[in-house]
Amino acid sequence: MAGSLQAIRGMNDVLPQDVHAWEFFEDTVRGWLAAYGYRGIRMPIVEHTALFKRAIGEVTDIVEKEMYTFEDALNGESLTLRPEGTASCVRAALEHNLLFQNAHRLYYMGPMFRHERPQRGRYRQFHQVGVESLGYAGPDMDAEHILMTARLWKLLGLSGIELQLNTLGTSEDRARHRARLIQYLEGHADLLDEDAKRRLHSNPLRILDSKNPAMQDMIAAAPKLLDDLDEVSLKHFEDLQTLLRGAGIGYTINPRLVRGLDYYNFTVFEWVTTQLGAQGTVCAGGRYDGLVEQLGGKPSPACGFAMGVERLLALREEQGIKTERPVPDVYVAHMGEVRAYALAVAERLRDAGVSAVLHCGGGSFKSQMKKADASGARFAVIIGEDEAARGMVSLKPLREAAEQAQASVDDLPGLVRSA
Secondary structure, eight states: OOSOOOOOTTOOOOOHHHHHHHHHHHHHHHHHHHHTTOEEOOOOSEEEHHHHHHHHOSSSHIIIIIOEEEEOTTTOOEEEEOSOSHHHHHHHHHHTTTTTTOOEEEEEEEEEEOOOOOBTTBOSEEEEEEEEEESOOSHHHHHHHHHHHHHHHHHTTOOOOEEEEEEOOOHHHHHHHHHHHHHHHHTTGGGOOHHHHHHTTTOGGGGGGOOOGGGHHHHHTSOOGGGGOOHHHHHHHHHHHHHHHHTTOOOEEOTTOOOSOTTOEEEEEEEEOSTTTTOOEEEEEEEOTTHHHHTTSOOOOEEEEEEEHHHHHHHHHHTTOOOOOOOOSEEEEEOSSOHHHHHHHHHHHHHTTOOEEEOOSOOOHHHHHHHHHHTTOSEEEEEOHHHHHHTEEEEEESSSOOOOEEEETTTHHHHHHHO
16 A cells, blocks of 8 residues: 555544543533533534535635535535534424424534634534524523533633624614625725625625734724614614623623624624634624524524634643543453453442453563553452452552552452542
8 A cells, every 4th residue: 555544634533642631521511501401413414515505605715615515426416514513403403393382402512524724723624512592582592602601611611711792783784784884895995805805795794804914904994883783783782781791791892703604693702712823713603593594494583602622622721721531440450360250350340330441461460560550540459360269359559558458359349439
């Protein structure tokens, strides 16, 4: 074979020494979501391409540049690896009539795929936790999403994450603003880069999110969407801010926060940090009241958010937060023709709720004890032919200066648990 096989660029293996941090994160997230009454949903990784074009918007970076789209060789359908989860979640809710006379708090975890330039915190296969509240109108659910994410940062031990907030109003608000914005940008056409010129008449709001240094002063002076909001949009935004202030949540209003997906209206928010370089957003979301109807359902309010797992794990590492790896209670070492007895002892321990690693593959007693110590176990259970003949074991503490002792198999679980 010519050359060694490797993972695809931007799609990373998570190795055993790192998996425990992921598992801690996932366990924490499941408990946090359960406390708020959210239930899991699992959607396919592959969807019809038309779903994302309709939901996200055809004139977006995701659809235009980043989706992994291919033709099904069997039937010629255009399929896409999901670049985000909201469209899939809403599609599933509609397909299975979840919204019939019911509102739902839902969540999902899993991989998403975007063809981007890989860098720390931004990968081509990345993992998200997504939360979607379907059927809930009003700013109270927006506030719940922000409050619950603030609680998660505490559960994860994270600091230095700041909330940025904006409103995109209604489609009518944006239409008024769009006309004023295009007129303003056309008056500064000489300052627009090629990407901005391409978006000028198709998606001018996205120009406000440009990171091009040469355009920043011009963008800062552009008309503000907040100035084009009607009374309904203003009240929704003001009510949300009242709820956040009452809950003691600090925030900054960022009028340039527009998000990269076309389905948002009213509230949009991002939690950002300065500790991860250019990829500072760790969680983002907002309200998308028109998406259910856009995908073929009856009009229904909805809002949600998603967070990047890799970015949050990188932030924990950056802040020096260690995740302790799980270790067994005992390591069972054995010498001589006692493998069957050692297997039975290990199973007896597990039956009693004691975690046990059984040494396999042979080796000297010295090498087995080295592995017992490296396992992190609190005790070594040592079995030789003499112990096996008497139905006994030797119990050796590995983490404290105490004497090795003989114990019966019946007494062994209690001795381990009480130590």
